[in-house]
Structure formats: C-alpha cells, structure tokens
Amino acid sequence: MRTQRLEPRARPTQKRAGQTVDLILTTAAKLLEENGFEELTTNKICTAAGITPPALYRYFPNKYALLCELATRLMAAQNADLAQTAITKGGARPTVADMEEQLAAQVRITRAFPGGVAIMRTLYATPQLIDIRLSSHWSMVDGLKSSQTWLAARMSEPELIRRLRLAVELGNSAIEMVLEDPDLDEASIIHDVAEMIVAYLTKT
Amino acid sequence: MRTQRLEPRARPTQKRAGQTVDLILTTAAKLLEENGFEELTTNKICTAAGITPPALYRYFPNKYALLCELATRLMAAQNADLAQTAITKGGARPTVADMEEQLAAQVRITRAFPGGVAIMRTLYATPQLIDIRLSSHWSMVDGLKSSQTWLAARMSEPELIRRLRLAVELGNSAIEMVLEDPDLDEASIIHDVAEMIVAYLTKT
DNA sequence: AAAGATAAATAGTAATTACTATTGTTTTGG
DNA sequence: CCAAAACAATAGTAATTACTATTTATCTTT
Numbered sequence: 001m002r003t004q005r006l007e008p009r010a011r012p013t014q015k016r017a018g019q020t021v022d023l024i025l026t027t028a029a030k031l032l033e034e035n036g037f038e039e040l041t042t043n044k045i046c047t048a049a050g051i052t053p054p055a056l057y058r059y060f061p062n063k064y065a066l067l068c069e070l071a072t073r074l075m076a077a078q079n080a081d082l083a084q085t086a087i088t089k090g091g092a093r094p095t096v097a098d099m100e101e102q103l104a105a106q107v108r109i110t111r112a113f114p115g116g117v118a119i120m121r122t123l124y125a126t127p128q129l130i131d132i133r134l135s136s137h138w139s140m141v142d143g144l145k146s147s148q149t150w151l152a153a154r155m156s157e158p159e160l161i162r163r164l165r166l167a168v169e170l171g172n173s174a175i176e177m178v179l180e181d182p183d184l185d186e187a188s189i190i191h192d193v194a195e196m197i198v199a200y201l202t203k204t
Numbered sequence: 205m206r207t208q209r210l211e212p213r214a215r216p217t218q219k220r221a222g223q224t225v226d227l228i229l230t231t232a233a234k235l236l237e238e239n240g241f242e243e244l245t246t247n248k249i250c251t252a253a254g255i256t257p258p259a260l261y262r263y264f265p266n267k268y269a270l271l272c273e274l275a276t277r278l279m280a281a282q283n284a285d286l287a288q289t290a291i292t293k294g295g296a297r298p299t300v301a302d303m304e305e306q307l308a309a310q311v312r313i314t315r316a317f318p319g320g321v322a323i324m325r326t327l328y329a330t331p332q333l334i335d336i337r338l339s340s341h342w343s344m345v346d347g348l349k350s351s352q353t354w355l356a357a358r359m360s361e362p363e364l365i366r367r368l369r370l371a372v373e374l375g376n377s378a379i380e381m382v383l384e385d386p387d388l389d390e391a392s393i394i395h396d397v398a399e400m401i402v403a404y405l406t407k408t
Numbered sequence: 409a410a411a412g413a414t415a416a417a418t419a420g421t422a423a424t425t426a427c428t429a430t431t432g433t434t435t436t437g438g
Numbered sequence: 439c440c441a442a443a444a445c446a447a448t449a450g451t452a453a454t455t456a457c458t459a460t461t462t463a464t465c466t467t468t
Contacts, residue, residue: 010414014465017415038330042456055416057457121334124325126242134385162389166378166396173377174370181338185366192370196400218435218444246426259446261427415464425454434445
C-alpha cells in the first residue's frame, strides 16, 4: 500500500474550484446511490463529473477522504437540525408529537441530501466512517444534554447521558429502517418509536 | 464487468473439501475482522488460508457469494437461537428478564461466531448482503409470530407483525451498539432496551 | 494588459484485482 | 488394486484500481 496523503494539495479558493469540489461530492453521492459502495471508484467519479483525476486529487488527498467529507456533511446537516429544534423545545417535558416531528425531520433531511440514504449505508464501510457516525451520535447526545434542561433537572448527568445515547441510537435505527424499506408504514413506525423514546427518557 | 458465475463449480462432497470450505470461510472472517471489508480480497484469503485461488473458486462462484455465505451462516445462528427460546417461552406474557436474556444471547452468539462483529458491519456493504440482513429480520418476525401465542391472542396479525418487526429492529440496533462500542455499560443498555421492547409488545 | 497564481487537462503508471485453463495429486467405489 | 472421480496446485491474465509528473488554460490583481 502506498503511503497515503493526509492533506489535500490545495483548498478551493476561487469560485470555480468550489464548484468543482461540490460537483465531485454530489457526483460521488449519486454514483453511491446508483451502484453502491463497492462499485464506487475515483475514475468513475471523474468520468461522471466530467473532470479529470488530477482535479479530484487536487482537493481530496485520497478516495477515503472524499467519502469522509460526504459523511461529515450529511452528519452535520442532521446535527444542525437536531440542535435547531432541541433548543426551542428543550425547556419543557419532551412530548411524543415533538419527538415524532424530530424523527420525521431527520428522515426528510437524509432523503433531501443527495445520495443521503446511500451515505447512511456506507457509514459502516471503513473504520474512519464508523468513527464519523459514532462521533456524530455522541455530538447529538452532547447537544441534547445541554438543551434538554427539563430532563437534566430530573436525573444525574451520567444517567441522562446514558438515556440520551440509547435514545439517539434507537431513533437512528428507526430512521434507517424507514429509509431502507419503503414498504413499511413510515408514520406508524415513527409514532411508535417516538412514544417509546419519550417514555424512556421521562420515566423516573 | 465480466459475467458473474452464479453457481459454484462443485459442492464439497469429500471430507477434505468440506474442511477447505470451512477454512476459507473462517479465514475470510478473520481477515474481515482484522482489516475490514475494503481490504478483503480473494487473493489475501487464499494466502492466509494456505490454499490457491482455484481451490476457492471451486466452491464459491465469486467473491460476493463467499461473503453471502458468511452472512447467511451468522444470520442462521442468530435465528436458530431465537427460535429455540421463543418456542419454550412463547405461551406466556413476555417478561423483561426473558427479553434481556434473549438480547444477551444474541450478543454472545455474534461474539462467538468467528468474525461475527465484523460480519455484522459488512451487512450494509452490498445489495445482496442488505437483502440477507433484511430477510433474516423478517424470518425472525415470522418465527416469533408463530411462537408468541400470548401476543398473537391479544392483537390482530398485521398489528402483531408491525410490532414484532420494530422490536426486532430495535433489539438488533441495541445489539450492534453494544458490539461496536465496548465502553458502553452493556448490561444496563440491554436491560433498558428489553424493558422498552416488552412494554411496547404488551401494551394494549 | 501583463505577471503571477490558481485551476484543470494530457497522458499516463505501478500495483492490484478477481478470476481461470491446464496439469498434477489424492480419495473412493467396484 | 485400479480406474474414475474429486480435489488442489501451477502459473498465469486481462482488466481495473488509485494516483501523479508535467503541461496547458483560466482567473485575479496590479
């Protein structure tokens, strides 16, 4: 194995370069969705994007860095939405309706993100991606820990963290399930999970 | 892409051949655990197993068939255990203690299976593997639907299926979580999830 | 408008990949 | 014990992979 470069050769400064980076990422996501992780190669990304390999390698040190960037952007979008609504609702007792909306929002965001569903699947494919997924979940826990003052007032911090961690994981699991299997009754699954999570978080 | 063979060139009939097949599978699992899915190649499997490519390709038509066999065997082990205890306990109202034991057993089985944790991760890597995972979950639902007579007597079949499907998914999610992150308090997570699932399944 | 900096293309390469036609070796049934 | 079947090794190959040294084009700034 050749020694892997860690940093890109250049950061995009001009507008054209920024467009190229976005084009590379959206093309990669599209191919990921169409043909899956195994079929995704840098050469195919370049061909599909109508650019050449040196252009890709100018901004991404290697193939995995590209995938990590894709994952990071999706995780950031999910986290941002969670932080948004968590802040506005965090002072009161969590409600099933709010939790439902929260989960539904995560589904919407992932669907709206180009290749989002496929990216969710690839999050298990390499150690780096597993890390990104895990730390995204922990950062959700961290955000909720601060914003959910109603819960924080009612239990110890370790207990709160433990419950939030599990809540995030189960919520995510339901989201993945719904994203993966379009035959399922999405609304009722989200409702049920929301109910379970709220009951779990608020129980004494 | 070359046309993919669907069937192996031969099934193992003699004892030696059966050993070779097992050796290939366990070696593949070991490499999967050590270096991850991306690093797994047929040539590496052969070298590590001390065999040659034609020996591998005699029993597996291609690389993906090998991975599918690995996944299928793990899923079968998990399903078998579930069926076992479900039958003995299915007549009565599900208890938290039984559910805890069930989840813990799944964790144990996966850990005991060579490369089990790594196989669980690769279940998202290709369409075929995603299918195997999904149909394994549905077959768990199917088994439980028949064995859990106490539940079946208390709700309509579609409702039962919906609840079991979600229960299986959430249970699996907790199992994956525990397998993936050794820092977590395994027992308490399993306990909490067991409680949630039992409450969900038995609620009216 | 020219100089300098940034961006992208040309034209590749070394290494690795999954996979095989053929030949030799072991096992089994009669 | 021997023929036939099953098994495995020898010795590869065509195709693909991630990636790059160098040259050319485009943009920005003065």
